[in-house]
Amino acid sequence: MAEDNGKKKISESTIQRLSLYYRVLSILEIEDVKTISSKELAKHEKLTPAQVRKDLSFFGSFGTRGLGYPVTELKNRIANILGLDREWKVAMVGVGNIGSALVGYKEFQRHGFTISMIFDNDQRKIGSNHKGILVSDIANLKEGLRENNIDIVIIAVPATVAQYIVDDIVEAGVSGILNFAPINLKVPENIILRNENMSMELEHISFSLVNRESITETKE
Amino acid sequence: MAEDNGKKKISESTIQRLSLYYRVLSILEIEDVKTISSKELAKHEKLTPAQVRKDLSFFGSFGTRGLGYPVTELKNRIANILGLDREWKVAMVGVGNIGSALVGYKEFQRHGFTISMIFDNDQRKIGSNHKGILVSDIANLKEGLRENNIDIVIIAVPATVAQYIVDDIVEAGVSGILNFAPINLKVPENIILRNENMSMELEHISFSLVNRESITETKE
DNA sequence: TGTAACTTGTGAATGAATTCACATAGTCCG
């Protein structure tokens, strides 16, 4: 009966929040907390209890009235929904500043994302070892991705060349791409492309600071 | 007459999109494009023309009917709205994987964010030079931030210690904080705190891939 | 077993963001 053939569409924000819930639940599990109410869970991420319940209700009902949600069970279920209960094979293209940092980023590994290939075009880097991974020549990108059955590619190259790279990635049959280059890439409809734009958050802060000032004028 | 004392609230997403517009306009300016229509601008970021016009209309009317928007002028105006027309003094706390990469991230500099201080607790790093910046002892965080009039702090420390760090930052009087630690930090209401969660985007991709599969089943 | 206290799950109500659609104003070119 757990079949949900209705398939109502899940909003972007719900998916993002699932990530947050997962993170909190992982911590709670380690702290040996057995159950948690929507109220508590909401507090952890500054949301409303109703929001939490609504989000979870899209995927079934895991809670027990009067008690709350079983931590481990819910965590596992969310992992399953997000696809974190499997190993994803990830490749990194570009091992400069950012790329290099991400290769060593523990958080990815923890969530099932294993970076197993690195590509770069810098002759000095090619052939070298980066945190235990051999850096391949970007000239072999397409074959490399194919042969190793890579699921997801992270792009961390300069904006100027990112589009060429992404074209190759798509041709290689990879359909999940995370782009760190500050440019909007064009991909076919069936490709899942997400952008990580770190300046954006900083700019959001600067906007807020500027706007706040005009209000906080009274102070001092 | 350009006074907008009405002050209708600007939505989060509008602000995010301003960042995108700014990025596109910067490129167009370099390409020596003089004017651009909402339609063209929308195409660059996969939005609708109406959305672009609505976003911009919150801040006044910069366009010319029949022609479009003057690229340079609009770019400068957005820079002004976002607070990118000034120099922000930024400090980095934690110079591990991520922190180190961000210190060398050109994009920040380009948008007016100058990282001028670095703090860490690792004795081997303290006193050393990181891309031309002296690494200070985190024990001196509060005084350092105050003395140097830091506007924004980027947190790139392990999740376990992030809350202590942020408390110090707040006490030092800094009110803009960008957090890379995968944890929800508590700050007073008047502090602008934004989180950058890189796993989240990857998880979004994995969710989409899993869900897509169930639809693409037909293939092969 | 009964009852008081909780907490879920969910339609309905509200609120927010996006898109529509068009009056208005400017451009462009013969």
Add this chain to the structure above:
DNA sequence: CGGACTATGTGAATTCATTCACAAGTTACA
């Protein structure tokens, strides 16, 4: 200079997301 064309700016309509509010299920304990 005039008419065809283009594109903005914005209320109104629509779609989407969040919150409300409450019936119904479960616990805890006397």
